[in-house]
Amino acid sequence: MWRFILFVVAMVGLAVLSGAFHRTRVAPGVEQPLTTEQMAALAPKGRELTLAGNCLGCHSTANGPMGAGGVPLATPFGTIYSTNITPDTTYGIGDYTRADFHRALVDGVGHGGRNLYPAMPYVYTQITRPDDVDAIYAYVMSLPPIRSGPPANTGVFRLPVRPFMNVWTLLNVPDRRAPDRTDRSEEWNRGAYLVEGLGHCGSCHTPMNAMMGPDFERSFEGAVIEGLEAPSLRAETLAARGFDIATLTEFLADGMSPQGTSFGGMYAVTHFSTSAMERADVEAMATYLLTAPDGSVPPPSPAPEPLPAAASSRLAGGQMQYLNACAGCHGTEGEGTPGFAPALRGNATVALDNPLNLATVILNGVPDHSFPGRQRMYAMPPFAHELSDENIAELATWMRAQWGGLSDPVAATTVAAIPRPFD
Amino acid sequence: MIQTQPLSLTVNGGAVGPVDVPLGMPMIDFLHDYLNLTGTRFGCGQGMCHACTVVVLEADGTTRESRTCIFGAHFFEGKSIVTIEGQAASRADGEIELTPVQQVFIDKFAFQCGYCTPGFVAGATVFIDSLRRAPVRRADLEASIEAALENHLCRCTGYVRYFEAVRDLALATPGLVVD
Numbered sequence: 304m305w306r307f308i309l310f311v312v313a314m315v316g317l318a319v320l321s322g323a324f325h326r327t328r329v330a331p332g333v334e335q336p337l338t339t340e341q342m343a344a345l346a347p348k349g350r351e352l353t354l355a356g357n358c359l360g361c362h363s364t365a366n367g368p369m370g371a372g373g374v375p376l377a378t379p380f381g382t383i384y385s386t387n388i389t390p391d392t393t394y395g396i397g398d399y400t401r402a403d404f405h406r407a408l409v410d411g412v413g414h415g416g417r418n419l420y421p422a423m424p425y426v427y428t429q430i431t432r433p434d435d436v437d438a439i440y441a442y443v444m445s446l447p448p449i450r451s452g453p454p455a456n457t458g459v460f461r462l463p464v465r466p467f468m469n470v471w472t473l474l475n476v477p478d479r480r481a482p483d484r485t486d487r488s489e490e491w492n493r494g495a496y497l498v499e500g501l502g503h504c505g506s507c508h509t510p511m512n513a514m515m516g517p518d519f520e521r522s523f524e525g526a527v528i529e530g531l532e533a534p535s536l537r538a539e540t541l542a543a544r545g546f547d548i549a550t551l552t553e554f555l556a557d558g559m560s561p562q563g564t565s566f567g568g569m570y571a572v573t574h575f576s577t578s579a580m581e582r583a584d585v586e587a588m589a590t591y592l593l594t595a596p597d598g599s600v601p602p603p604s605p606a607p608e609p610l611p612a613a614a615s616s617r618l619a620g621g622q623m624q625y626l627n628a629c630a631g632c633h634g635t636e637g638e639g640t641p642g643f644a645p646a647l648r649g650n651a652t653v654a655l656d657n658p659l660n661l662a663t664v665i666l667n668g669v670p671d672h673s674f675p676g677r678q679r680m681y682a683m684p685p686f687a688h689e690l691s692d693e694n695i696a697e698l699a700t701w702m703r704a705q706w707g708g709l710s711d712p713v714a715a716t717t718v719a720a721i722p723r724p725f726d
Numbered sequence: 727m728i729q730t731q732p733l734s735l736t737v738n739g740g741a742v743g744p745v746d747v748p749l750g751m752p753m754i755d756f757l758h759d760y761l762n763l764t765g766t767r768f769g770c771g772q773g774m775c776h777a778c779t780v781v782v783l784e785a786d787g788t789t790r791e792s793r794t795c796i797f798g799a800h801f802f803e804g805k806s807i808v809t810i811e812g813q814a815a816s817r818a819d820g821e822i823e824l825t826p827v828q829q830v831f832i833d834k835f836a837f838q839c840g841y842c843t844p845g846f847v848a849g850a851t852v853f854i855d856s857l858r859r860a861p862v863r864r865a866d867l868e869a870s871i872e873a874a875l876e877n878h879l880c881r882c883t884g885y886v887r888y889f890e891a892v893r894d895l896a897l898a899t900p901g902l903v904v905d
Contacts, residue, residue, distance in 0.1 A: 626798055627797055627800050628797055628798070630749075631771075631795070635749070643772070681772045684773035684796065689792065
């Protein structure tokens with residue numbers, strides 16, 4: 304009996320590994336190649352969608368050629384490098400047919416039936432409509448081919464583990480479709496399509512399950528990724544942090560708004576993707592994100608007033624730290640310096656419940672960032688060597704009481720637990 | 727009305743204060759305007775170039791660098807600092823006696839315009855002082871110098887001469903480098 308059960312389990316396992324349960328979701332008819340004229344006509348639309356997906360953000364290194372790949376993605380199992388997606392036939396995807404490209408974006412399967420790793424967010428891009436996949440294909444195939452490949456993957460990704468992605472896909476990729484709600488505006492539907500699909504916002508802002516797949520039951524509840532909290536994007540939380548459709552559009556399109564400036568992993572998003580997209584598409588994304596499940600758009604909360612505790616002698620030490628180490632750039636009233644250092648009064652990062660982002664920025668600083676319209680914020684130096692964990696804890700405690708409406712103190716042990724890459 | 731608070735500290739071995747200093751006044755402004763110590767250079771004003779660096783003498787006898795443009799004067803309450811004016815000593819006969827770091831920078835033509843030099847002197851002084859307590863292996867010397875001074879920016883591209891000068895001083899001073 305046991306041998307029979309083992310045999311069945313083994314056979315099912317083999318079937319899963321060989322992809323027997325991997326149903327293709329690719330639209331019929333894509334085996335027919337596109338003509339050169341069709342490709343040329345589709346490319347401009349493909350550019351906007353490629354920007355929405357930030358494809359080139361992950362498939363280009365900071366100073367490397369566009370689309371040549373090589374960006375490391377560290378996982379607990381090893382490092383995966385993004386691939387060359389330029390149309391070079393040796394190093395890139397020059398030999399991808401139209402159907403191959405559809406399978407990559409929709410099924411997570413590369414040329415020759417090779418499973419892609421889920422670092423490629425096909426769990427999101429699968430909802431992209433066939434004509435839009437065609438457009439992205441047309442645009443990507445129009446990029447200059449680059450004759451270089453990324454470094455070899457490390458860890459388990461050196462081993463022949465691609466068949467196991469069938470297991471992952473089976474367990475983690477629900478059959479998602481482009482949203483089509485007749486009871487919502489066209490703008491909402493467009494935003495939903497971009498946010499839930501190409502934009503793959505949930506890759507960072509939705510908590511992961513134990514297999515590092517998105518936990519769609521908890522969509523956009525926020526998650527900690529690469530040492531920073533990707534905050535909740537639920538409509539009521541965004542509104543509580545002061546965002547309305549106009550300011551969220553501003554944040555995505557300009558990288559800065561009264562709630563603060565884009566930094567960390569989000570900077571790559573605003574810099575390469577949303578700031579380069581058409582404003583109408585960005586506004587549609589903001590509209591979708593700020594629409595509550597009942598269809599209403601919650602009104603934005605005003606910036607928190609200073610708590611009485613902020614003026615108390617108990618927090619005087621933290622205020623003194625602020626005046627000594629922060630006020631020179633951020634202003635004695637937290638008003639910031641335009642083009643130099645963001646305002647902290649009304650800053651949504653200061654007001655996050657979890658002090659992780661605030662304390663991490665104080666410890667490790669922020670690189671200089673440029674924004675559209677010749678705007679920029681200068682680099683913030685790390686303070687890990689200048690202020691003790693206790694100093695930073697009392698500083699953060701005072702800042703949260705002054706500008707975040709938060710009364711619970713930040714513990715020095717919380718600060719101590721944050722890694723310091725500059726040590 | 728600007729809120730002030732009394733400040734006391736030690737600058738170049740001498741007691742300063744208590745003196746009323748505005749809250750939030752950058753240390754470099756206090757050095758320049760209150761103490762007339764204008765040798766500390768204001769560079770980027772954002773804590774990146776390290777031209778404004780001074781030496782902080784810790785209570786345990788160690789030294790470290792601190793930037794005076796991003797920290798308020800009151801950050802230094804009760805501390806003891808050495809600015810570029812406090813580096814060289816005046817001998818009884820009126821001659822100026824440079825520190826070994828200052829002398830080697832001149833001997834090796836380490837700087838050109840000199841704007842970053844007060845910061846480099848502070849950084850190199852702290853580095854050499856750290857070698858006294860924890861000597862470095864010869865093979866690691868260059869890397870340690872780069873790690874210690876890489877935050878100091880020099881727009882005349884003088885890095886190589888600065889680094890070579892520090893290396894030569896470390897090698898010429900007994901006890902700093904071990905095989």
